[in-house]
Amino acid sequence: MIQERKKELTAYVQGLEKAELHIHIEGAAPADVWSKIAKRNGLPSPNQDVALAQRTVSSRDLAGFLGSYTRLTRMLLTELDFYDLMYSYFLSANQQNIGHVEVFFDTQSYRNFGLDPEMVIKGLGRALDEWCQKLGMTGSLILCFLRNLPVDQAYMDLELAQNYKQWIVAVGLAAHETGHPPTLFAPVYQKARNLGFKTVAHAGEDGPPEYVWSVLNDLEVDRIDHGGASIQDPKLVAEIARRKIPLTMCPISNVRMGVVQSLELHPFRRLMQAGVRVTINSDNPAYFGSLIDNYVDTALALDLGQDELSAIARTSIEASFKQ
Ligand SMILES: [Zn+2]
Numbered sequence: 001m002i003q004e005r006k007k008e009l010t011a012y013v014q015g016l017e018k019a020e021l022h023i024h025i026e027g028a029a030p031a032d033v034w035s036k037i038a039k040r041n042g043l044p045s046p047n048q049d050v051a052l053a054q055r056t057v058s059s060r061d062l063a064g065f066l067g068s069y070t071r072l073t074r075m076l077l078t079e080l081d082f083y084d085l086m087y088s089y090f091l092s093a094n095q096q097n098i099g100h101v102e103v104f105f106d107t108q109s110y111r112n113f114g115l116d117p118e119m120v121i122k123g124l125g126r127a128l129d130e131w132c133q134k135l136g137m138t139g140s141l142i143l144c145f146l147r148n149l150p151v152d153q154a155y156m157d158l159e160l161a162q163n164y165k166q167w168i169v170a171v172g173l174a175a176h177e178t179g180h181p182p183t184l185f186a187p188v189y190q191k192a193r194n195l196g197f198k199t200v201a202h203a204g205e206d207g208p209p210e211y212v213w214s215v216l217n218d219l220e221v222d223r224i225d226h227g228g229a230s231i232q233d234p235k236l237v238a239e240i241a242r243r244k245i246p247l248t249m250c251p252i253s254n255v256r257m258g259v260v261q262s263l264e265l266h267p268f269r270r271l272m273q274a275g276v277r278v279t280i281n282s283d284n285p286a287y288f289g290s291l292i293d294n295y296v297d298t299a300l301a302l303d304l305g306q307d308e309l310s311a312i313a314r315t316s317i318e319a320s321f322k323q
Pocket of ligand 1: 022024174202225283
């Protein structure tokens with residue numbers, strides 16, 4: 001019975017016109033892409049780290065997951081490596097009938113390993129141009145600042161981003177929230193807005209509702225990434241709904257990362273019922289399932305019907321920064 005329902009929902013979601021607005025490019029690459037990159041760069045097989053990342057994420061061992069994830073990203077050395085990450089994600093998005101994508105990346109991790117940040121941007125951007133055209137899709141990049149690293153580096157990144165506005169549409173804020181309040185980034189967000197960038201920020205994933213208030217009021221974001229912790233503060237939920245700020249939620253990620261106990265307990269539906277513009281996304285699809293998996297599993301756990309799924313897909317397009 002449940003298998004039948006799953007099959008039916010999968011076909012339905014496949015047919016929906018939809019956008020993906022919360023996906024980190026390094027977390028989208030499947031094992032074969034990492035193997036190809038390792039081989040090309042003369043590095044040992046990454047299979048052990050890919051398997052470890054899969055295993056640690058299902059046992060909610062966050063430190064273990066992040067360790068193997070970081071080791072994988074260190075294999076990225078050339079523009080072509082970044083091109084390949086993007087290209088493989090585009091093929092998967094196209095298979096899922098995703099018409100528009102907005103992809104997170106950062107340059108700070110790579111800059112700090114000694115790579116040229118412009119090489120990272122060019123590899124991703126070149127793939128974006130080529131594959132949007134080949135597959136009839138649209139897409140853009142969102143440059144994330146890492147909240148655990150110095151704000152000075154965020155200014156350097158913003159400076160660089162100005163030269164790549166054909167690809168970079170917005171700036172974001174990523175990495176673990178706890179102990180890293182968003183307020184520190186208020187001046188750099190102000191500058192980004194003045195330069196014409198849209199703004200988003202991860203908040204209320206592992207951080208408290210106060211951080212969500214802060215990205216609303218101090219960073220003045222156009223969208224909030226995750227935002228699940230808002231459910232703890234009814235005034236905050238009402239304010240997000242009133243301002244019509246969309247949330248890019250990632251239900252399976254939240255369960256696997258241990259910030260929500262189960263999909264059945266996920267605040268997605270409650271936020272939707274409170275009038276918040278919620279969207280469904282995969283976050284890191286190689287580890288948390290595809291976008292379609294996220295739609296279907298969330299629908300099954302929270303009893304969402306076809307009309308609701310269709311409304312969520314519509315919101316994803318309306319909440320995008322597509323011109
Ligand atoms: Zn994320």
